Amino acid sequence: MTIAAEILISLLLVTGALFALVGSFGLVKLPDLMARLHAPTKATTLGVGGCLLGSMGYFLLTDGRASIHELGITLFLFLTAPITANMIAKAYLHQLVKPDLPPTGTDAGWATLGPSVRPAEQEAGHPG
Numbered sequence: 850m851t852i853a854a855e856i857l858i859s860l861l862l863v864t865g866a867l868f869a870l871v872g873s874f875g876l877v878k879l880p881d882l883m884a885r886l887h888a889p890t891k892a893t894t895l896g897v898g899g900c901l902l903g904s905m906g907y908f909l910l911t912d913g914r915a916s917i918h919e920l921g922i923t924l925f926l927f928l929t930a931p932i933t934a935n936m937i938a939k940a941y942l943h944q945l946v947k948p949d950l951p952p953t954g955t956d957a958g959w960a961t962l963g964p965s966v967r968p969a970e971q972e973a974g975h976p977g
Contacts, residue, residue, distance in 0.1 A: 902923070
């Protein structure tokens, strides 16, 4: 393995570890749930992604084969973290926050009001 490859893999691992550290610190220290959501979904996802990319590069250069396991973990992480954060935020808005918004006129709140459901004000001819 060349020195340039070793430096690149080391940079990916160190950068990934720093992002994971910052994301973990933010998860513990930020004041409320909505602020805490950003730490694991942004910084920690990038941190784990960087470590997995470094691992894929290491095994590609030392064993001469691509590691599908790390690629699968990376794709799964990048696909599920934003969806999970969105669901947690919607549940938080439904349970804990009483917004200063008018009622929607349906059983759904504003956080989950779908495009096919129209609020009562719009159906009555009032522009929204």
